[in-house]
Amino acid sequence: MSLKTPINHNFNITCPKCEHSCLYDLRLDELKELSLNKSSSDLENQYEFLSYVVCKNPLCNYDIELKGYIYEYPENTIKSAEITSTK
Secondary structure (H helix, E strand, O other), X not given: OOOOOOEEEEEEEEOOOOOOEEEEEEEEOOOEEEEEXXXXXXXXXXXXXXXXXXXXXXXXXXXXXXXXXXEEOOXXXXXXXXXXXXX
């Protein structure tokens, strides 16, 4: 793994329970490397993450599970980040 952790990244997250939407600054400490894609002579890495946040709506406070991916290209640079699932 070449991407240095922890990673701080902002995501706009909607609570699956109350649908309250808010910006969260996630600190990702553990990443699982999934693939190494060769693009010409450079490498692109894909990492999976699992994180948890609490809904910021004081009437809800639901524990939200977040799953997603971080893409690294070039080395030690986040190309993109996406959340693929919220529960």
